[in-house]
Amino acid sequence: MxxxxxxxxxxxxxxxxxxxxxxxxxxxxxxxxxxxxxxxxxxxxxxxxxxxxxxxxxxxxxxxxxxxxxxxxxxxxxxxxxxxxxxxxxxxxxxxxxxxxxxxxxxxxxxxxxxxxxxxxxxxxxxxxxxxxxxxxxxxxxxxxxxxxxxxxxxxxxxxxxxxxxxQGVVTRLAPEQGHREHYDVEAFWVPDEIDRRWHELGHEAFMQKCDEADPVRRDDFSHGGILNDFRPDVFLVTGVPAARRDPKIVDPRVAVSAHAGQTILLRVLNAGYTVQRFTLDLDAEVIAMDGRPLGVPPYGVYSSPFTLPARTPFQLTSAMRWELLLKPTVPGTYPAQVEYFHWVTGKRLATVRTQIKVL
Ligand SMILES: [Cu+2]
The missing domain is CATH 2.60.40.420 (Cupredoxins -  blue copper proteins)
Known part of the structure; x- marks a missing residue:
């Protein structure tokens, strides 16, 4: 045909x-x-x-x-x-x-x-x-x-x-009998990022195209050099808190979570960097939303549903991805969590930053 x-x-x-x-x-x-x-x-x-x-x-x-x-x-x-x-x-x-x-x-x-x-x-x-x-x-x-x-x-x-x-204090999630709402007690934000310090010496318009309106796609007006395709981060951070190179564990309360047994924690995670980030928590978590869309909740929920990530089951996010997780710890203790940062091209692990969820 x-x-x-x-x-x-x-x-x-x-x-x-x-x-x-x-x-x-x-x-x-x-x-x-x-x-x-x-x-x-x-x-x-x-x-x-x-x-x-x-x-x-x-x-x-x-x-x-x-x-x-x-x-x-x-x-x-x-x-x-x-x-x-x-x-x-x-x-x-x-x-x-x-x-x-x-x-x-x-x-x-x-x-x-x-x-x-x-x-x-x-x-x-x-x-x-x-x-x-x-x-x-x-x-x-x-x-x-x-x-x-x-x-x-x-x-x-x-x-x-x-x-x-x-x-605040209420999140949209699949729960028809509760009008698709759940209360949470503690809200936490994990926003891992990483820094290539060579890029931080550049100007606002570094390596941008030179604009010639008469010939906007002229080849010579596009930069053919530059380093914005070559990412070599050496500082790794979460939610604005840089990890120490020697002992990359973050206990700053902007990152480390503290809650009482029996409370519900809502963890909002955003990959704000250019690495592939792998998260591992020592607690069970329920993934209830991705990228601003609650799983299973109408009108977008027909093709998705929330799911449980058993403790120590890693999940990966690439740039700009967002997940919402609910944690309901019942046993007091200090539960480790970590983010591993993998290079976008080579897949090589560049760093592992640790933090914790403390259940009182
Ligand atoms: Cu800008």
Whole structure:
């Protein structure tokens, strides 16, 4: 059988800019072009320089996304957590303090204009008010999507949590008899990342294409050198806490979990790095959601269901993957947990960072 070939219509000249923007994104600033009344307003500025102190005494230059309205907690790495409720309509005023940037609301799926993927829309000049709706409770994150390999590595990201309408302390999970809700007592965030310090000496536009609007795909205007395909991390961290090289065990309360026997722990895990990360916990865990979608819960649940990971059964996440796990320890003790970091190309294990879940 011959498959008929349907010829493509010629592209009208006035539309050609829409195709060029994949390689030469325009900049844009100002109000949202299609605003509705928001229920929540937030603000974020980028970039702000941040020195990440290492256990060995030196530090790594990072870039962070700041909350300019929070003098006390606005400057931290990872950038300050955004917490919303399902159904919230958000206006996020994003200021580009140095150069141009974007914020991509990863997994939220706003309209292209509001999704912060510069190559499909625009990069933010002075400032822009992004608009989106938090449609589905779950674990998400936000990050800059300009010169993405570098800007994400530099630290321009933070968690974005959408709670069910009841608010914090309740998670959406498969449980028809409970209206698909479960209460938790302790919430923990594991966000492993790793740092190649050579990349942290680069400029905002390192190895980006030189934009010639008259010939946006000219071969010579693309960089053919650079090191952003060559990742050699030597600092390994979890949720902003770097592990010591000699004894890579993290007991910082931002990472190590503490709960009482009989309590329910909700563990939100995000791979915010470029390695393949393998997690092993010494406690049984139930995986209830992946990538902002609760397993088994309508309307997306027809093809999935939660499952139990018996203690010491490893699971792996690649870049940007998010899992939600419920732990219900009943016996007091200190339970080890670890993250192993494997190189994205060679598969070689680069580091193992340990932490713990303490059950009182
Ligand atoms: Cu950026």
């Amino acid at each position: 011959t498959i008929p070939v349907i010829s493509r219509m010629p592209m009208p000249t006035e539309e050609s800019a829409a195709f060029f923007k994949h390689v030469c994104p325009p900049t844009f600033a100002g109000d949202n072009p299609d605003p509705v009344e928001p229920t929540v307003r937030i603000a974020r500025d980028l970039v702000v320089d941040f020195a990440l102190a290492l256990p060995e005494g030196d530090s790594v230059p990072m870039w962070i996304i700041e909350d300019p309205e929070d003098a006390r907690l606005g400057r931290q790495f990872p950038s300050k957590l955004i917490r919303l409720r399902e159904g919230d309509v958000v206006h996020a005023k994003v200021g580009a303090k140095k150069n141009t940037h974007t914020i991509h609301w990863h997994g939220i799926e706003p309209t292209p204009m509001n999704d912060g993927v510069g190559k499909h829309s625009f990069e933010v000049g002075a400032s822009f008010v992004y608009q989106f709706c938090a449609r589905q409770a779950g674990t998400y994150f936000y990050h800059c999507h300009k010169n993405t390999p570098l800007h994400f590595e530099m630290g321009l990201y933070g968690l974005l949590i959408v709670d069910p309408p009841e608010g």
